[in-house]
Amino acid sequence: RKEVEQDPGPFNVPEGATVAFNCTYSNSASQSFFWYRQDCRKEPKLLMSVYSSGNEDGRFTAQLNRASQYISLLIRDSKLSDSATYLCVLYGSSNTGKLIFGQGTTLQVKP
């Protein structure tokens, strides 16, 4: 089983739609979780950290469910500029600093 699993998509949605991505992870000891965004042929950029209590940044909401070992990202009022690949990321274990990346979910927002 992969350490981090994401539905690769693509998710094709119209502008203004609400879209949600889920990601599951296998290591229950994982402590820190993030969503990154990667545009085509660009480096990943940190979108937001994910906290147990859930957190929101503008149109983006991230949630963590430790019991079920999944994290989610909700994007409201999608914009064309949201089109990208969204990577679910976590620290593999407490001391190595090694980030484990999911394969990413591709989002295409259409006019």
Added chain:
Amino acid sequence: GAGVSQSPSNKVTEKGKDVELRCDPISGHTALYWYRQSLGQGLEFLIYFQGNSAPDKSGLPSDRFSAERTGGSVSTLTIQRTQQEDSAVYLCASSSTGTGQFFGPGTRLTVL
């Protein structure tokens, strides 16, 4: 402030040659990471530095790959006797304690 910088941005080399890739992390970030990403693939972890030491080298694919970091800052990734399967984008990232990692723009390596 300046982000992570990498050089060169593109490198084309012939099979069998050695290459050196450079990473300049964000000032004050103690942790530095190297990843590579092949076309259409996810990120593959290579090596992690905390200060000048490398507690995790588990991702280096072969002994042709090595990396060092001096002065707790700049890092170089060296690939000896390059092979065509080494062609990829090599990404460097840095972080401070408890933060996510911030990536440089990458070096696109093409081995002919």
